[in-house]
Amino acid sequence: MTESKQSVVTLENRNKLTMTGVERVDAFSDRSILLTAAGGKVRIEGSGLKVLAFSEGSGNFSASGTVDAIRYLSAGGKAGKLFR
Numbered sequence: 780m781t782e783s784k785q786s787v788v789t790l791e792n793r794n795k796l797t798m799t800g801v802e803r804v805d806a807f808s809d810r811s812i813l814l815t816a817a818g819g820k821v822r823i824e825g826s827g828l829k830v831l832a833f834s835e836g837s838g839n840f841s842a843s844g845t846v847d848a849i850r851y852l853s854a855g856g857k858a859g860k861l862f863r
């Protein structure tokens with residue numbers, strides 16, 4: 780049986796985001812963070828965003844700032860809206 784990787788997202792008061800199953804931080808600015816996680820690409824959008832921690836070994840990621848949207852990107856690059 781193949782082990783399935785999971786990703787769990789926790790957002791506290793739209794100001795603190797934690798996520799497991801993150802494989803890579805692809806790009807970040809104070810308005811957007813692009814991640815590769817179990818299941819594909821994830822874009823976090825907002826303002827004043829800061830990457831607080833990322834461990835490639837464990838896949839744990841955390842960020843702070845005002846989160847306006849979390850989008851899962853399809854293989855074709857189009858975003859599917861999860862939160863707004």
